[in-house]
Amino acid sequence: MSRETGKERSQRIEIDYFRKRTGLDRFRSMCIYSAISLTGAYVAFAIFAGKPSSQISTGPLARVHASFENDCRQCHTNFEPIDSDANQMNLSFVGIQSSESIAHLESACKKCHAVGDHYRTNMTNIAAMSDQNCSTCHHDHQGRDHLLNQVASAKCTSCHEGLDASCKAEPSIAKAISGFSEETHGDFKFINSRERGVIKFDHHQHMQPGQVDSGTRGAFTIAMLDASMRQRYQQPGQSDTDSVQLNCQSCHEMAGNPASSNSMIADGELGRYMKPVSFEKHCAACHSVNPGIATEQTMPIPHGQPWNKTELFLAATLVGAQSTGAIRDPNDDSQTTPQLGEGFGKKTPTNETIAIDVSTLAGLRKATEAQCLKCHDADSITDDAIRGAVDGTAPPMIPPRWLKHGLYDHAAHRQIDCRYCHQDAYPGSESKPSPPKDHEKMMIAGIESCVGCHRNEDEALSAAMLKSEQSGVFGGMPTWGSDDCTLCHRYHTDVTSLGAKR
Numbered sequence: 355m356s357r358e359t360g361k362e363r364s365q366r367i368e369i370d371y372f373r374k375r376t377g378l379d380r381f382r383s384m385c386i387y388s389a390i391s392l393t394g395a396y397v398a399f400a401i402f403a404g405k406p407s408s409q410i411s412t413g414p415l416a417r418v419h420a421s422f423e424n425d426c427r428q429c430h431t432n433f434e435p436i437d438s439d440a441n442q443m444n445l446s447f448v449g450i451q452s453s454e455s456i457a458h459l460e461s462a463c464k465k466c467h468a469v470g471d472h473y474r475t476n477m478t479n480i481a482a483m484s485d486q487n488c489s490t491c492h493h494d495h496q497g498r499d500h501l502l503n504q505v506a507s508a509k510c511t512s513c514h515e516g517l518d519a520s521c522k523a524e525p526s527i528a529k530a531i532s533g534f535s536e537e538t539h540g541d542f543k544f545i546n547s548r549e550r551g552v553i554k555f556d557h558h559q560h561m562q563p564g565q566v567d568s569g570t571r572g573a574f575t576i577a578m579l580d581a582s583m584r585q586r587y588q589q590p591g592q593s594d595t596d597s598v599q600l601n602c603q604s605c606h607e608m609a610g611n612p613a614s615s616n617s618m619i620a621d622g623e624l625g626r627y628m629k630p631v632s633f634e635k636h637c638a639a640c641h642s643v644n645p646g647i648a649t650e651q652t653m654p655i656p657h658g659q660p661w662n663k664t665e666l667f668l669a670a671t672l673v674g675a676q677s678t679g680a681i682r683d684p685n686d687d688s689q690t691t692p693q694l695g696e697g698f699g700k701k702t703p704t705n706e707t708i709a710i711d712v713s714t715l716a717g718l719r720k721a722t723e724a725q726c727l728k729c730h731d732a733d734s735i736t737d738d739a740i741r742g743a744v745d746g747t748a749p750p751m752i753p754p755r756w757l758k759h760g761l762y763d764h765a766a767h768r769q770i771d772c773r774y775c776h777q778d779a780y781p782g783s784e785s786k787p788s789p790p791k792d793h794e795k796m797m798i799a800g801i802e803s804c805v806g807c808h809r810n811e812d813e814a815l816s817a818a819m820l821k822s823e824q825s826g827v828f829g830g831m832p833t834w835g836s837d838d839c840t841l842c843h844r845y846h847t848d849v850t851s852l853g854a855k856r
Contacts, residue, residue: 413495413496414495414498415494415495415498416494416496416497416498416501417498417499419494419502428462429458429459429462429494430455431454431458434454434455434458435452436452436456436459436487436489456483456487457486459488459489460486460487463488469846470846470848471485472485472845472846472847473847474486476522477520477521477522478519478520480520481520481521491509491845492505503840504840505839505840505845506838507533507837507838507839510531510840510843510845511531511532511533514528514529514530514531515532516529516530517529517530517531528540528543533837534804534805534808534839535805535809536802536805540801541800542757542760542800542801543759544756544758544796545798547796549753550793550794550795550796551751551752551753551793552731552733552734552751553729553730553752554728554730554793555729555793556791556792557780557781557797558781561600561601561779561780561781562781563597563599565598565640574640575595575597576588576592576593576594576595576596576597576598577594577595578640579598579639579640580642583638583639587604587639602776602779606628606629607628608627608628608629608765608768609627609628609629626762626763627754627755627764628754628764630754631752633657634657637729638657641728641729642655643725643726644725645667645672645722646721652675655667655668655722658740658743658744660740660741661719661737661740664719664722668715668718668719668722669715672714672715672718756796756798757842760842760843761842767831769828769831770828770831771827771828771829773827774803774828775799775803776799777799778797779792806819807819807835808835808836808841809834809837810837811834815834
């Protein structure tokens with residue numbers, strides 16, 4: 355085979371090949387001209403179609419943030435993304451650190467919003483980054499009327515329907531919640547909780563007229579109440595001889611959130627919670643603690659005092675009654691010699707000591723303890739327990755809030771008959787239990803009492819709910835309500851000293 359010469363090679367190759375346009379050349383030119391045309395069209399549109407800034411911003415800020423709409427640096431840092439999808443991208447190799455921008459955003463938000471994180475220390479790194487990013491749930495630039503605290507339930511279930519993936523360790527709560535029904539949510543945690551109150555109380559007895567079963571003697575009448583208390587318990591048309599008839603409102607009063615002055619989590623809306631039951635306000639009218647000294651002027655023993663103060667009160671009451679002649683020493687049967695005291699015109703000498711028999715004082719204390727044990731157990735009336743109850747270091751004897759991981763607004767449901775959720779608190783056909791067992795029971799209905807109304811808007815009212823509606827249980831209230839997660843739950847933990855979980 356002959357070797358190709360240089361001349362032959364030059365004759366084989368077209369020297370002017372670069373002058374001829376190929377398909378690739380034509381495609382490249384088309385892309386360049388299109389880009390120039392589109393850029394020119396966009397610039398013209400931005401200039402003549404309105405504010406140029408509107409072409410850069412995704413939309414107006416919500417009304418609550420409108421004051422810094424033109425100060426982007428309040429939330430944004432240059433060339434650092436805060437979009438909830440962007441924080442999954444590792445662009446550190448080109449100098450973009452989304453974590454810095456997200457930290458800046460969180461810091462900016464917390465200047466006004468004193469909220470805690472969402473148990474971030476228990477989360478995986480990816481979940482923690484999402485938790486730190488406020489824009490994951492709160493999307494601004496959606497217009498003046500956009501409500502930033504209205505978060506779609508899908509934001510919650512994206513983690514909670516498979517909570518294992520977001521937690522470092524085994525979750526202590528339900529880990530597969532995808533909706534609000536008995537199947538997709540499960541019952542409330544407190545229903546199966548072992549935590550109960552320690553006050554012995556019998557709703558059955560207290561809801562009966564006169565607090566006695568039908569046909570039983572000894573009914574408590576209006577006349578048996580202290581005169582200062584009668585107006586509160588006397589119903590229209592009742593005379594002093596009529597029986598006292600209690601209802602739910604006699605002890606359970608709607609009030610605002612007790613943490614409203616300290617917390618920005620819950621708003622202190624009137625009626626969201628019930629006031630704690632108070633002995634002085636709700637019990638003392640019928641159950642004042644008597645020192646066991648029967649005189650017309652005898653004062654009840656102050657409730658919740660350590661025993662040294664109670665014994666001093668008992669001793670003072672006894673001496674006072676003896677000194678005024680209201681009662682006599684058992685050994686004095688003269689019936690004519692007045693006891694020492696100004697009430698009978700004979701003063702006690704200043705150097706005279708009035709002694710009290712130790713056994714008498716011990717008997718008065720024992721009688722007082724017996725009254726305490728009617729409602730309290732023995733462990734609750736020790737000095738340590740009393741001091742803990744007074745200074746707040748001991749758990750409350752009646753939990754003030756049962757739904758510790760959710761919210762319930764009594765005011766919003768005030769037209770509904772209390773019996774619908776608290777059936778066990780009403781007298782049944784059976785006789786009252788002895789001893790009282792109410793403190794051992796959970797007298798609140800579970801999720802089945804909620805899902806009838808709080809359901810998907812496409813679901814029809816069940817037959818059972820329709821029957822309840824027709825019976826007047828709902829008091830004319832609508833029988834459909836939102837089932838959004840944020841209706842009952844709050845995402846952020848409380849940063850106040852109360853440390854409430856929501």
